[in-house]
Amino acid sequence: MSVAKTSIKAKIAKVLSVRHLNDSTFVVRFERGDFQFEPGQYLALGLKGKIQKREYSIYSAREDDFLEILVKEVLDGDVSKRLKTLNPGDELEVQGPFGYFTIDEKKKEKHIYFIASGTGISPCHSLVMSNADLKFTMLHGVRTADERYDMMDYSKGNYVACTSREGTGDFYGRVTDYLNKANIKTDAAYYICGNSNMIYDVFDILKGAGVPQDQIHTEVYF
Amino acid sequence: MKYHVITLGCQMNLSDSERVTTVLDQMGYTYTENEDEAQVVGILACSVRQKAIDKVYSRIHKWNKRKDKDNLITFLSGCILPSDKEKFLKLFDIVFQMSELQKLPEIISQYGIVTPAALKQEFSFGVNNELSTFWNIDPKYASKFEAYIPIQNGCDKFCTFCAVPYTRGREVSRPSNEIISEVERLVLAGYKSITLLGQNVNSYGLDKKGEEISFAQLLDAIGQVGDKYPNKKFWVYYTSPHPRDMTNDVIDVMAQYQCIAKQVHLPVQSGDDKMLIKMNRKHTMQTYHGIIDYIRLKMPEATIFTDIIVGFTGETDEQYANTKKAVADIKYNMAYIAMYSQRPGAVSSRWADDISMEVKKQRHHDLTQELGKHTEVYNKMLVGKTVDVLVTHPDRKDGFLSGHNEGKQVIRFASNDHTLIGNFVKVKITSSTPFSMQGELLKVHQSVDLKLV
Incomplete structure (x- = not known):
């Protein structure tokens, strides 16, 4: 019997560590090799020899000599459960990079508002960590304070946690509630990443405030 | 020795199917419309609709039953979801991606059915196995x-x-x-x-x-x-x-x-x-x-x-x-x-x-x-204008041929001359509907090559 292989030669990478951020969310760090990417892009990843693959935004910076992804365990998921129990030395198959959620030089001159929900912060983290001079505000929608993943990586005052289920963040409510009360700058660039309903609502608020569409960038998480 | 291939889905699969049949022909097999008399049977699968997946299951169960009395090799390729592939690997003899097509003769040869390909030791389609x-x-x-x-x-x-x-x-x-x-x-x-x-x-x-x-x-x-x-x-x-x-x-x-x-x-x-x-x-x-x-x-x-x-x-x-x-x-x-x-x-x-x-x-x-x-x-x-039409097939309407212009718009015209199929003709458009046009044949294009028909 012939077992079909993947259509593109996947890179094999060894796991370096798994860092748990709370009960369900963790960062998988693995070998980078010669993998090149633009911050904001994603990769497809699975366990070596397993058919199932999933897409994850790259969490680490362009200059890091390793790759990282931010993963939330999906209860009925297949890949994320396996990733959670990885050990250093385990092997992964990595394909990519893919995607267009990147920042060009012209946009870097503007103030950038990242608006992310949950693990949708992952590509924004990579963008911030790869661009030291970026003028940005990170608006992060989470349910509870323990989902403020690596908040210390963002300079003080640039990170705003909107907690929807408890008042322990910087703002009690959803990111949309925050934006509805905020003075929205029409000359800024907006990078939105998360579930499509959040993106829809933010999109409406920004367009309603007069932000030109070519200054709004989206990446849908599923 | 005969083979039968079922092709489901889009134009990509049809194109892939043309290459699969070429490989099987070169192995010495001949195509048959009747799958029951074939020794090699395969499917180019499509995962766009559940109905197409169901067809694959229905066929392979039928073929696997046939294996009780016949010497039969089954294969599967095309668009297959990872979750389905794991199941199909247990049901089909061979599951391969198009990129592995060159290995198909070698794999079939190993199944022990004597074919011209199996007897030819140096049989090879290419110099390497690159994807x-x-x-x-x-x-x-x-x-x-x-x-x-x-x-x-x-x-x-x-x-x-x-x-x-x-x-x-x-x-x-x-x-x-x-x-x-x-x-x-x-x-x-x-x-x-x-x-x-x-x-x-x-x-x-x-x-x-x-x-x-x-x-x-x-x-x-x-x-x-x-x-x-x-x-x-x-x-x-x-x-x-x-x-x-x-x-x-x-x-x-x-x-x-x-x-x-x-x-x-x-x-x-x-x-x-x-x-x-x-x-x-x-x-x-x-x-x-x-x-x-x-x-x-x-x-x-x-x-x-x-x-x-x-x-x-x-x-x-x-x-x-x-x-x-x-x-x-x-x-x-x-x-x-x-x-x-x-x-x-x-x-x-x-x-x-x-x-x-x-x-x-x-x-x-x-x-x-x-x-x-x-x-x-x-x-x-376009009515009243003359356009080049590539004649592609007899129209459903008796006495008419059908084809398309450069813009891929359907145009039919009265003619029983089936030798025009596969050639360019000049057609004057005489009437139109929202989704097709009708015209009259003016002349066959100069570069027509009737030998090909």
Whole structure:
């Protein structure tokens, strides 16, 4: 019997560590090799020899000599459960990079508002960590304070946690509630990443405030 | 020894099937329409609809029952979801991707059935087993005048309604020298219509990161093949491009060469920006309109086709109205309108299919009516004009032949002369309907080559 292989030669990478951020969310760090990417892009990843693959935004910076992804365990998921129990030395198959959620030089001159929900912060983290001079505000929608993943990586005052289920963040409510009360700058660039309903609502608020569409960038998480 | 291949799904699968049958023919097998008398039976599967998957299960259970009394080898290829593949590996003897096609003779030979191929020790199709070498296999084209050339396989776009990235894998471009050679061979063999195939044809070359030419450069090279043989009339099409990668230089090249057909099939899927986000299409209506404007500027004569999904998860009346407005604004020459249905393995299959069938049907009907209003106006403008038509088949209407013009619009005319099939003729358009035209045959094109018919 012939077992079909993947259509593109996947890179094999060894796991370096798994860092748990709370009960369900963790960062998988693995070998980078010669993998090149633009911050904001994603990769497809699975366990070596397993058919199932999933897409994850790259969490680490362009200059890091390793790759990282931010993963939330999906209860009925297949890949994320396996990733959670990885050990250093385990092997992964990595394909990519893919995607267009990147920042060009012209946009870097503007103030950038990242608006992310949950693990949708992952590509924004990579963008911030790869661009030291970026003028940005990170608006992060989470349910509870323990989902403020690596908040210390963002300079003080640039990170705003909107907690929807408890008042322990910087703002009690959803990111949309925050934006509805905020003075929205029409000359800024907006990078939105998360579930499509959040993106829809933010999109409406920004367009309603007069932000030109070519200054709004989206990446849908599923 | 006989084989039978069942091909399900899209044009990509048909093209792949042509290459599979070539390999089996070269092994010494002969094709049979009757699967019950075949010793090698296979399926080119499609995962777009559950119905197609069900067909695969139904066939393999039947074939596996037949194995109790017959010596039978079963194989499966095409678009297969990872979750289905694990199950199929237990049911089929051989499951392979198209990139592994060259190994098929070797694998079949190992099954112990004596075939001419199994007896020939040095049997080989190529010099190596590189993943892309299946493209080198000269296909047995199903038609003598229309050919489909795969230039790229897989998809990196991850539209939420589609499972192709999971079934065919990531984008891999075929070497450009092979494509250009294949086009030239076909032109010299008298082919009149050549379609470059790929899930996202215009992202051709991007996966090679600078080591391969771009899609615009590929079209340019193909255009030069046309210039090299000015007495050979043929039209080159491509399908489907993605708006995200549709650059002006592609349109510039199309405008430059006579052999590149002035027809663009540019899937929009929805005319609403928020729906496009949910579909993960990576283009906005603003950028899409920009492309259309440039096409109209550089090639005013070009026809524009599209694909549209109505009733996608959560589509509101207002969002549908935006799609209808896009159809009215752009005035497509043709739109393939699909009512949304969940596709196994696609991201959107995890979301509720919450638009009722009644609403989907109503939107489908309404949009078809809207489309018809604009195609009718365009088609009427052609009445009285003389156009080149590639005759493709006998029409359903007795005593008529059917074909299409350069813009891929259907045109029929009265004739019983089936030798015209596969040739260019001049037709004067005499009447039109929203989706077809009728005309009278004026003359057979000068470059007609009746030997091929």
